Amino acid sequence: MTVLHHHLDGATLLRYASGDLDEAFSVVVATHLAMCSECRRAARAGEEVGGRFLEVGDKAELSAGSFDRLMQRIDDDGAGQFADSAEARHGADGSSDVPAPLRRFVGPSLKDIPWTRVAPGVRKHAINISSATSSSLYMLNIAPGRAAPEHGHGGAEIAVVLSGAYRDELGRFGPGDVADLDEHIEHQPKVEQGAACICIVATEAPTRFKGFFSRLLQPIVGI
Amino acid sequence: MRSAAHLKQPANEFELSVRRCQHAALLGRIAKVGDRSAFEELFVFFGPRLKGMMMKGGADVHAAEDLTQEVMLTIWRKAALYAPAKGSVSTWVFTIARNLRIDRLRKQSPYAYEDIEALKLESAEIDGENAVMGNQTAEHVAQALKQLPATQRKIVELAFIHDMPQSRIAEKLELPLGTVKSRMRLAYGKLRLNLEELQ
Ligand SMILES: [Zn+2]
Numbered sequence: 001m002t003v004l005h006h007h008l009d010g011a012t013l014l015r016y017a018s019g020d021l022d023e024a025f026s027v028v029v030a031t032h033l034a035m036c037s038e039c040r041r042a043a044r045a046g047e048e049v050g051g052r053f054l055e056v057g058d059k060a061e062l063s064a065g066s067f068d069r070l071m072q073r074i075d076d077d078g079a080g081q082f083a084d085s086a087e088a089r090h091g092a093d094g095s096s097d098v099p100a101p102l103r104r105f106v107g108p109s110l111k112d113i114p115w116t117r118v119a120p121g122v123r124k125h126a127i128n129i130s131s132a133t134s135s136s137l138y139m140l141n142i143a144p145g146r147a148a149p150e151h152g153h154g155g156a157e158i159a160v161v162l163s164g165a166y167r168d169e170l171g172r173f174g175p176g177d178v179a180d181l182d183e184h185i186e187h188q189p190k191v192e193q194g195a196a197c198i199c200i201v202a203t204e205a206p207t208r209f210k211g212f213f214s215r216l217l218q219p220i221v222g223i
Numbered sequence: 224m225r226s227a228a229h230l231k232q233p234a235n236e237f238e239l240s241v242r243r244c245q246h247a248a249l250l251g252r253i254a255k256v257g258d259r260s261a262f263e264e265l266f267v268f269f270g271p272r273l274k275g276m277m278m279k280g281g282a283d284v285h286a287a288e289d290l291t292q293e294v295m296l297t298i299w300r301k302a303a304l305y306a307p308a309k310g311s312v313s314t315w316v317f318t319i320a321r322n323l324r325i326d327r328l329r330k331q332s333p334y335a336y337e338d339i340e341a342l343k344l345e346s347a348e349i350d351g352e353n354a355v356m357g358n359q360t361a362e363h364v365a366q367a368l369k370q371l372p373a374t375q376r377k378i379v380e381l382a383f384i385h386d387m388p389q390s391r392i393a394e395k396l397e398l399p400l401g402t403v404k405s406r407m408r409l410a411y412g413k414l415r416l417n418l419e420e421l422q
Binding site for chain 2: 010020069
């Protein structure tokens with residue numbers, strides 16, 4: 001197991017546990033969780049907060065006959081009690097270089113991603129999520145040596161490296177590492193020589209391009 | 224229905240801790256033999272709390288009742304998937320409720336909420352968790368929550384129980400978004416500190 005150096009922010013972990021992240025962000029967070037047992041444990045602890053609040057929380061009286069109606073439903077369904085085997089849909093697949101939470105969106109192999117060239121040295125694959133959200137989810141394939149201008153993070157953006165690596169003032173971001181940065185951190189990332197860097201990125205508002213990854217897309221949208 | 228004693232608010236942490244073990248045993252009976260009286264006991268405990276949580280989250284009485292039924296139905300069906308190492312039964316029930324709530328909101332999306340359960344199946348062996356730790360986690364989290372300053376606790380409560388997004392919490396408390404975020408981060412830090420004592 002590779003040692004990861006960049007983890008999810010505490011506020012993000014609690015938002016994941018409470019269910020506040022929208023689909024794009026929860027997919028990127030889940031991608032890191034799939035690769036990081038430390039953050040998985042932390043997210044579990046966050047969920048424990050929800051359990052605690054449920055235990056000591058206020059009660060609302062159920063309508064009369066509520067339990068009987070439930071049992072009626074269970075009987076009508078043919079007492080269907082089972083451990084849904086679809087639960088195991090994320091079964092281990094050592095041969096795939098795509099983390100489990102992403103596979104249902106992009107398939108099992110990074111080399112089969114249908115990239116579109118969007119800027120010099122930058123290729124993109126947009127992932128269509130149909131739920132109501134202003135966030136966007138996409139993959140980037142950034143050429144070796146490509147750098148971004150120095151900047152601070154203006155909008156919410158979160159990215160997980162899937163292959164290759166880049167460096168900035170905070171260190172090296174390799175496969176599994178997550179960039180879940182505070183808006184105010186100034187940095188100047190540069191992809192390492194030798195191999196392209198492939199990331200999965202969620203960006204909050206598609207019209208406010210301020211983060212590193214979304215900034216790479218600026219030439220084509222003309223902002 | 225069971226006696227009213229089951230509906231009483233727990234008097235102390237010890238009682239709660241005993242109850243957690245009972246809940247795990249009840250789930251085991253549901254999973255093994257489809258024990259309906261065990262299920263009823265869980266229903267009596269969690270039903271009103273789930274409905275309360277759904278209403279605080281903004282659901283009207285009917286929707287809250289409906290969601291509660293769905294959560295309980297899922298508990299019945301998936302009882303065999305619960306493992307004490309994953310944490311307390313209350314936490315497991317909370318995640319079921321959370322996922323259902325999200326999936327309702329995302330009706331248009333063909334994808335279910337990416338649950339940590341599904342992720343863990345892949346690599347459970349490297350998580351180094353066990354049943355004892357699962358139970359202790361619940362107690363440490365309870366402890367940590369008690370120690371949170373009121374300002375941080377409020378934010379965590381709004382997020383988890385009232386199902387409020389960060390932006391709405393900021394509006395409601397008339398705080399800048401950055402302050403909400405940093406208080407959330409501080410709250411998480413305390414939680415983490417408490418949990419590190421476990422290792
Ligand atoms: Zn991590």
